[in-house]
Amino acid sequence: MKIKSLITALAAGMVLSTTAVKAEGNAFRCAEGETYYMNVMVSGVEYWFPVYEMFKQAAHSMGCKTAYTGTPEYDVNKQIASFDQVLAKKPAGILVHPMNSDPFIEPINRAVESGVPVVTFAADSPNSKRISYVTSDNNREGAYAADVIAKALGGKGEYGILENPGQDNHDKRVAAFIARMAEKYPDIKLVARAASNQDPTKAYNAVLTMAQAHPDLGALFMPEANSALGAAQAAQELGGKIKVMNADVNGKILDMIKQGQVYGAINPNQGMQGYMGFMLLFLAAHPDLIDPMNDYKRASYNPMGLPVVDNGFAVVTKDNADDFYWDAYLKRRGTKGIEE
Incomplete structure (x- = not known):
């Protein structure tokens, strides 16, 4: 093939590839009003804020809406009640930190059986039907x-x-x-x-x-x-x-x-918990985007199910403590945190 013809063919291929990627990329967008919720106990604890910050960033980059929910008390029954309130809103998905494992089995199973994917983070309910679990080891x-x-x-x-x-x-x-x-x-x-x-x-x-x-x-x-x-x-x-x-x-x-x-x-790397938590939820809510080579169709389970995703952790000492202040992080990012 002549050099000129080769360049023309490669250029055409690049255009086709770019078009294909762009077309596929359009699938990774939320429908109007599609909303994902994060649910925690002791909702004023600072630990949750960076999780939600990156949960929110991942969602907004794909045109999705988010909401921060939970209960201010350290009370598993009150957290389950807040989880049920979220479920009643027919969310696209829920990222939850279950206060205790076993009490959350029934609420999570009920959500998943109703078509709402649930991903746990930082703490798990391993015997439930949650789709995935994001945590540091x-x-x-x-x-x-x-x-x-x-x-x-x-x-x-x-x-x-x-x-x-x-x-x-x-x-x-x-x-x-x-x-x-x-x-x-x-x-x-x-x-x-x-x-x-x-x-x-x-x-x-x-x-x-x-x-x-x-x-x-x-x-x-x-x-x-x-x-x-x-x-x-x-x-x-x-x-x-x-x-x-x-x-x-x-x-x-x-x-x-x-x-x-x-x-x-x-x-733990809280921000990655939120970011990966959202991505897992979105893909679980849109399983048509995934077609792995396994028996998910025959066995009728969500193809996005992953046992665990490790978000990593850091050791905080005098030497690096300044890098972990929430207020400085929020100021740098220019957002309103959980108020958005």
């Missing part, structure tokens, strides 16, 4: 936190656990932390554990009690941020020798990390 988070604390203790010492029994992701973080310590650091002993249930006052009192019973207590781990507020206060009053390590951050925790009152925190 809670087992890796717990194990990594154990490595950080073990290094800080020099491989020897005593530690305590504050926990929130019954919340799937928290239980996994705690179990992984304890297992890692037992496996790799036999000279670091677990001497106390207490259920603080995300209550700073309970955490404060529990740490004082632990320290009285175990004067050599050198570290604490908790799977969330609220307990760390009380734990760090108690640790400071006890002389500042107890290293506090937690999961998740907020403005107060970041301030305390910078001041040395909290040793560090494991923080």
